[in-house]
Amino acid sequence: MANKRHYIAGVTPAGLAKYAFISKPETWQGTEVGYSVQIKMSEEDTKAFIEQLTDELEKAKESIELKPGKRWSKEPSMSMRTDAEGNILFKFKAKTTITTRGGETIKRSIPVVDAKGHPMHITSLGDGSIIKVAYSASPYWMSNNQNGMTLYLRAIQVLKYVPYGAGTAESFGFSTDEDGYDVTEDATEEFVADDAEF
Numbered sequence: 001m002a003n004k005r006h007y008i009a010g011v012t013p014a015g016l017a018k019y020a021f022i023s024k025p026e027t028w029q030g031t032e033v034g035y036s037v038q039i040k041m042s043e044e045d046t047k048a049f050i051e052q053l054t055d056e057l058e059k060a061k062e063s064i065e066l067k068p069g070k071r072w073s074k075e076p077s078m079s080m081r082t083d084a085e086g087n088i089l090f091k092f093k094a095k096t097t098i099t100t101r102g103g104e105t106i107k108r109s110i111p112v113v114d115a116k117g118h119p120m121h122i123t124s125l126g127d128g129s130i131i132k133v134a135y136s137a138s139p140y141w142m143s144n145n146q147n148g149m150t151l152y153l154r155a156i157q158v159l160k161y162v163p164y165g166a167g168t169a170e171s172f173g174f175s176t177d178e179d180g181y182d183v184t185e186d187a188t189e190e191f192v193a194d195d196a197e198f
Contacts, residue, residue, distance in 0.1 A: 015041035077148030124164035
């Protein structure tokens with residue numbers, strides 16, 4: 001695909017972070033993949049994001065000239081997968097280094113900011129954190145069966161921070177509106193009882 005790369009840039013809707021590699025690279029079978037994060041959006045936002053990527057790919061196809069015999073697949077990849085619960089996860093990735101025009105290799109980092117835009121100096125991000133992803137997307141063509149849109153990770157905004165390993169009820173797949181025991185009620189009762197002693 002010897003054509004000028006077509007890039008778009010944007011910010012995702014808010015969603016749940018999964019499998020975030022923001023300071024140490026992800027590896028697969030001993031090979032470094034790079035920085036990456038997956039995000040689960042609402043059903044409505046997921047549908048809209050797929051439509052946006054599909055529209056951008058169709059626009060890009062108009063300026064991409066494939067050699068005779070080469071073609072785009074009927075269902076090109078949109079850098080997403082479906083997990084065991086049926087949720088669609090989008091995966092964004094980035095290289096751990098960049099090479100300057102002078103040939104120098106520089107280690108890069110992924111900017112992470114809080115809801116107010118302040119830099120967050122964290123080395124990990126736990127599943128269940130609520131984030132937005134600043135990204136760029138570009139079409140790719142490797143073969144008639146392997147083509148679509150690649151999602152590149154540029155930065156992350158954290159709206160709700162969950163430390164790595166902590167997890168949340170939602171991240172484990174639990175509902176939070178079940179009838180039954182509520183630990184916060186115990187905390188309230190203990191506070192009232194302690195206060196009554198004075």
